[in-house]
Amino acid sequence: MEKIKDYTVIKTIQENGENANVYLVEKEGKKFVAKHFTKSVKPYVQYGKKNHFGRRREGADEVFKEIKSVSEKHSFIIQFYEKFKWDKKWCIIIDYFEGNTMNEFLFLFKDDKIKILTIIEKFALEVKLWHKNQFALGDAHLDNILVNSLTEEIRLIDYSQMHHPDFKYCKKFNCFNPQNRRIDEDLENTTKHFGRGFITELRKAQTSLKIEIDLAQIFQNKYQNCL
Incomplete structure (x- = not known):
């Protein structure tokens, strides 16, 4: 079986020559995701x-360390383990979460109104949890949301554009000035960059x-009215 360092490759999750190949891997009976970048990594690019x-x-080293640190403190953030x-x-090696993207989930259960209602409300609560802790995903679209349809757990994934007021490059680029700019963009993004926003x-x-x-409307109601 193919190996990446001391991780056994189970399957290819995504093959993407522009950015990274993503694999499901295993080590000592535990599953992880290995994201193997195909090009150089940078904390930001000059045109931005x-x-x-x-x-x-x-x-990039400094960004990986920041995300690893917050992932160890907040259970709603997928944990980052190592970089080599x-x-x-x-x-990079990160936690594996089993599920479908939100787009896939909605397609599979489009006729099950009760299940969709439950998942959209839980999705709103998950986004609210991120925002209450001052994290913004930064690339807010439904393929960056994973849903486990059995457990009804939800995770926001793909942290390549993640924002927080304490992050080095968020300070450099004034991401939180005005205060809720990146959080608002997670909901409805009127710029031409990255996800258009979850709503x-x-x-x-x-x-x-x-x-x-x-x-x-279901999402907005739950997001706005939860504590």
Whole structure:
């Protein structure tokens, strides 16, 4: 079986020559995700004058360390474990969460109004938990949400654009000035960069899948009214 360092590769999750190949791996009976970057990693790129853009940011040393540190303190953040060179490119190891993307989930259960209602409300609570702790995902679209349809657990994934007021490059680029800028962008993003925002994406999914309940309104109601 193929190995990455001392991790056994189970399968390829995503093959993406532009940024990284993503694998499900195993070590000592535990599953992890290995993200093996195909190009150089940088904390930001020079063209990003108003944001720390860069699709491989979490592979950069200072960014990886920041995310690893907060993942050890907050259970809602997928844990980051280690970073190393493999086959001359950087690789990071993070926790594995089993589930479908939110888009996949909505397609599979589009006729089950009760299940969709439950999951959208739990999704809103998860996003609110991030925002109450001053974290913003930064690339807010439904393929960056994983849903375990059996346990009904939800995780926000792909931290390449993650924001927090204490992060070095969030300070450099004034991400939280005004205070809720990145958090607001997670909900509805009017810029042309990255995800359009979870509310916008839910409206789009509802229309394309012809779901009869108002996904965006359910999300907003739960998000706004939870403590």
